[in-house]
Amino acid sequence: MDQINCDFSPMKEEIIKGIEHIMAELQGSIKILGNEHQCLLGRLEHIRKDFLQIEYSAATFYLNCYLSAFTDKFKELSISLQYLSKHRFGALIVIERSDPLEGLIQKGTPVGAELSSVLIETIFYPGNPLHDGAVIVQGNQIVSAANVLPLTQQAVTEKKLGTRHRAALGVTEMCDALVLIVSEETGKVSFALNGKLFPISDVQSLLHVER
The missing domain is CATH 3.40.1700.10 (DNA integrity scanning protein, DisA, N-terminal domain)
Known part of the structure; x- marks a missing residue:
């Protein structure tokens, strides 16, 4: 990938919060896995959807970065x-x-x-x-x-x-x-x-x- 040199703070903050949320969800998933009376599958599906949303947000962020140096349009x-x-x-x-x-x-x-x-x-x-x-x-x-x-x-x-x-x-x-x-x-x-x-x-x- 290209070297990144841009700053769109609101989008960056949104991505960071999303990653932190997923990290917390993953930590909670470890605890669920240790409980034989709970199933982890539903939680993993939720995490997968959250991860996809972060991927989409990151794509938008980097698209801005990659274009900003080459066009004002x-x-x-x-x-x-x-x-x-x-x-x-x-x-x-x-x-x-x-x-x-x-x-x-x-x-x-x-x-x-x-x-x-x-x-x-x-x-x-x-x-x-x-x-x-x-x-x-x-x-x-x-x-x-x-x-x-x-x-x-x-x-x-x-x-x-x-x-x-x-x-x-x-x-x-x-x-x-x-x-x-x-x-x-x-x-x-x-x-x-x-x-x-x-x-x-x-x-x-x-x-x-x-x-």
């Missing part, structure tokens, strides 16, 4: 992700970071416009000629749309992992780009980095980060 991206997720419009947004994408992708249609939520939503609206493929973002600009990304060659174990997710994994295996994905089937949002996928459970939480 996080709010616009967040608004567009919320819209696309709500309407289940599939999307693939590549934020170029330190490594150039030149030579890694099949170039699409040049756009050359300032990034805005309206423009992102328009590009990925079903039926728009540019909605297939990926949008490339450099800094605060949408450079191009309808770009084709390389698909991952790794054996993907997740069920029903579509072309967008495989493309996001593929390009992030080859460079340090960060890719935002909206699933057309479920509306769920995730991001890919370093050849791994990280789900975001509540895209509305992206709007509540103090910048």
